[in-house]
Amino acid sequence: MKITITEANKYVDQQITIGCWLANKRSSGKIAFLQLRDGSGFIQGVVVRDDVGEEVFARAKALTQESSLYVTGIVQKDERSPFGYELLVKDIEVIHESVDYPITPKAHGTEFLMDNRHLWLRSKRQHAVMKIRNEIIRATYEFFNKEGFVKVDPPILTGSAPEGTSELFATKYFEEDAYLSQSGQLYMEAAAMALGKVFSFGPTFRAEKSKTRRHLIEFWMIEPEMAFYEFEDNLQVQEQYVSHIVQSVLGNCKLELNTLGRDTSKLEQIKAPFPRISYDDAIKFLHEKGFDDILWGDDFGAPHETAIAESYDKPVFITHYPTSIKPFYMQPDSEREEVVLCADLIAPEGYGEIIGGSQRIHDHALLEARVQEHGLSEEAYKWYLELRKYGSVPHSGFGLGLERTVAWISGVEHVRETIPFPRLLNRLYP
Structure with a gap:
């Protein structure tokens, strides 16, 4: 048999x-x-x-x-x-019979292993990481299906950019300019107006010239959008979803976590609700920790996020960032228009931001003004603005980066190990 x-x-x-x-x-x-x-x-x-x-x-x-x-x-x-x-x-x-297999049980350098990624995937460690990745994907579909979300697939080729064009890959679409998608969010907002609660899962591309252990050029995103969901509702979905995938990995990937030497006691604490800290309080906290260079209005880098996360045993929400450093579509706080109703979810143990989300602007005039302020093409965003003309409602959403989440849950240091064939700044092979 x-x-x-x-x-x-x-x-x-x-x-x-x-x-x-x-x-x-x-x-x-x-x-x-x-x-x-x-x-x-x-x-x-x-x-x-x-x-x-x-x-x-x-x-x-x-x-x-x-x-x-x-x-x-x-x-x-x-x-x-x-x-x-x-x-x-x-x-x-x-x-x-295999002859002269190049990856032997001895130690090999990273570049050698990356050049042989098609074979390195066979190793016990990489097998464990891929099985954990698969479990996170399985649990993602389980969670959103159970919660009544509809899977929608946004386009990968787009004619506009949700967060500007500076970090996009441009291409020709016959006679027009097109870009590889950096997010399906805008299209998912349209889908939410049709189907209520939706989510996408697909590849995204960022032409960011970064070499950090947290960055890939091509990565996968889970992006839910929800009609009639406001800021607080959005945070609750995020913490429930993250709790679900962590507990699913703990329950179904014990052997793989053990293979990787993962300290599962830290993962066992990952259950909703998650702690929260406002951007204002985060700035004060960082000053107390000796980060005198960070000023109100600056975005946080990896050292800042890590310092904040180290104070918590669970992922922590940093909320209410300044309007000036966030994308044009985020809803301002009605009591403080200099900040927006957004949150980044920072994973513990130095893995950084795994989710970015916000309530979206639902007022047509305000969104139109923001498009103009950011120097974006009103013609290109005409369809997006029209979502606010025909039965607009408060709505919210977020995006979770799969590879950073896999890295955190599995405990591997670099995101290049969390995707089968990573695309890095200087790597397009194999």
């Missing part, structure tokens, strides 16, 4: 066959230990010479790293194994 490794717990003491690759091996005179992987997981295969005979044992000892195999054996419980099971091998069939 052919099964996958993750199904092994259903076949204890039974003979099965798995299609797999050899990740690593070690052997003595009488026993060979094969580290096998099949994409679903990892299991150790134990080959005992006296059980299988000289021919099969010689075949096992001759196996090369990343050769593909059919391995037949009996599933046995093994409490020493992280997986809890091992395979007592009875036979091995070599499908394809």
Whole structure:
């Protein structure tokens, strides 16, 4: 019977066959230990010479790293194994022999591993990160479907930019100028006016020449928009959603978190509600911590966000930023028009902003004035302005960056490990 490794717990003491690759091996005179992987997981295969005979044992000892195999054996419980099971091998069939596999068990430099990303993905560490990424995506759909949201797909090619064109990739769209999307938000607002509560999940692009561990050129965003939701409603959805995905990873990715050495006690505390600090109070706090260079009206950098986050065990909302440093579409506070009804959600442990969100302007005249103030084309934004002419309502939304969230939950240092094939400032290969 052919099964996958993750199904092994259903076949204890039974003979099965798995299609797999050899990740690593070690052997003595009488026993060979094969580290096998099949994409679903990892299991150790134990080959005992006296059980299988000289021919099969010689075949096992001759196996090369990343050769593909059919391995037949009996599933046995093994409490020493992280997986809890091992395979007592009875036979091995070599499908394809791998020769001179470049990524050996020794240490390799980052650039070498990035050049070989198509192979590095096979490693146990990268496998664990990708499984956690997949669980976050699964839990995302689960949460929004349960809450009555409709999945909507905004365009990737756009004729205008939600936050200006300075960090966009431009291209020609036949005779017109077009851009790769940096956010689906504006289109999701239109969808919310039609469907009430919507969310998108897709790629976004930022032509930002940054080399920090938090930045990618191409990344994935989850962007919900909600009609009739005001600022407070928006924050509650965010903290419920983040709590849900963290708890889902804790419940369904124990083996992967253990593989990565993640301190899960920190994740177990991530349950709504989350603490909040206003931008005003954040400035005061930073001054107390010795950040004398930050002034009211400045945006926060990574050191500032990290200093604030270190005071909390959970993600923290920084709210009510100055109008001058936020995009044109954010709703001003009715009591203080110099600040807007927005919040950034800062992850603990130095991972920075994972969500940016706000209540959106729903007054046509105010939004039109903001478009003019920001020097944007009224013709390009005509359709967006029209959303405020035909039954406008208060509405809110946010965007969560998937890769930063994966990095935080999995505990890896750099976002380049959280996407299958990262696009960085100087990397378009493989």
